[in-house]
Amino acid sequence: MSSSSSFENPRKVVKKVMSLSQAEGDGATVRRSIGGHELRNLDPFLLLDEFSVSKPGGFPDHPHRGFETVTYMLHGAFTHQDFTGHKGTIRTGDVQWMTAGRGIVHSEMPASNGVQKGLQLWINLASKDKMIEPRYQELKSKDISQAEKHGVKVRIIAGEAFGVRSPVYARTPTMYMAFTMQPGSQLHQPIPEGWNAFVYIIEGEGVFGREGVAPASAHHCLVLGAGDGLSVWNRSGAQLRFVLAAGQPLNEPVVQQGLFVMNSRAQIQQAMQDYYYGHNGFEKASQWSSA
Numbered sequence: 001m002s003s004s005s006s007f008e009n010p011r012k013v014v015k016k017v018m019s020l021s022q023a024e025g026d027g028a029t030v031r032r033s034i035g036g037h038e039l040r041n042l043d044p045f046l047l048l049d050e051f052s053v054s055k056p057g058g059f060p061d062h063p064h065r066g067f068e069t070v071t072y073m074l075h076g077a078f079t080h081q082d083f084t085g086h087k088g089t090i091r092t093g094d095v096q097w098m099t100a101g102r103g104i105v106h107s108e109m110p111a112s113n114g115v116q117k118g119l120q121l122w123i124n125l126a127s128k129d130k131m132i133e134p135r136y137q138e139l140k141s142k143d144i145s146q147a148e149k150h151g152v153k154v155r156i157i158a159g160e161a162f163g164v165r166s167p168v169y170a171r172t173p174t175m176y177m178a179f180t181m182q183p184g185s186q187l188h189q190p191i192p193e194g195w196n197a198f199v200y201i202i203e204g205e206g207v208f209g210r211e212g213v214a215p216a217s218a219h220h221c222l223v224l225g226a227g228d229g230l231s232v233w234n235r236s237g238a239q240l241r242f243v244l245a246a247g248q249p250l251n252e253p254v255v256q257q258g259l260f261v262m263n264s265r266a267q268i269q270q271a272m273q274d275y276y277y278g279h280n281g282f283e284k285a286s287q288w289s290s291a
Helices: 265-277
Strands: 012-019 018-023 028-032 044-052 058-062 067-075 078-083 087-091 095-099 105-108 115-125 135-139 147-149 154-156 176-180 184-188 196-203 204-208 219-223 228-234 240-247 255-257 259-260
Touching: 044 196, 058 219, 067 087, 078 115, 087 135, 087 154, 095 154, 115 240, 176 184, 196 204, 196 228, 204 240, 228 240, 255 265, 259 265
Parallel strands: none
Antiparallel strands: 012 219, 018 028, 028 044, 044 115, 058 105, 067 095, 067 115, 078 087, 078 105, 095 135, 147 154, 154 176, 176 240, 184 228, 196 219, 196 240, 204 228, 255 259
16 A cells, blocks of 8 residues: 555544543553543553653562563663563663563663653453463564655554564564654555554644544544554644554453453452462562562
C-alpha cells in the first residue's frame, strides 16, 4: 500500500481517551489510557502507560504472571533486573519485550539523571501460553527496523510497514510501530482485518481515520473501529509522533488482580499462593531482591 492511496474501508476513531497523570510505583507518574476506568482493556491489550520518573523513584521489585510487557524508551534510560539473573539497561529508542509467562519478579529503575520517559504496553497471553517460561527480546534503537517515505518515518517494533518487517516474535499476533510525520505528510497503513487497534499520540496533533474530523493531540489514546487500515494527515506546522498498535483478539476471559492476569478467579488465587509460597515459577522470589 503506497502512502498516497487510501482505503476502501478506512478505520475510524470510535473512542478517544485522554490519559490523565496518576502516581504509580515509587515516586513515578504515569498517564494510563488502556487499563484505566474509561478503557478497561482492548483485547489483547491490557494496559498502556506513558511513564515519567526521576531518581530515586522507579518501579521496585514486583511480580508478574500471564502476559507480556513491552517497554519503549522515549527519553533517558531504565535498568531492569530480575530473579533469573537477567539484567540490562534500555536507553532512548530501545525496546524491551518481556514475556512474564508463569512468573517473573523484577525491578525497573531510572539509570540516568533527569526525567526518564517511555511507554509500557501490556499484551495478554492466550491461556495456552500463560504458564510458559519467561523470556526477553531486547532491541537496541539501531537494530529496530525502520523505513521512510514521503515525510513519514516509522520504527517497526513488531509487524510490517512500508514493506519492512520487524524481527520480533510476538506470541500473541501483534503489530506495534512508532511514526514521526512531518508537516503536510499523510499516511495509509494497512492493519490486519479483525484485529483491535489503537493510536497513542506522543507529540503534536493529527487528523486520524478520515479527512475532515477534528485533529487529536498529545496524550490521547484513539481506539480504531473495523476496517482495512488507518489514514493519518499532519496538517499542523509541527511534527507529529504517535504509536500504532494492533493485535489479534484472544476472545478469552480476562481476570486481573494487580500484576497477575489469568482466565479465572481460581487461577488468580493460585498465582497469589504460588508467589507467596515460592512455587510454580516463583521459587526464587523469596531469596531475591534487586541490587
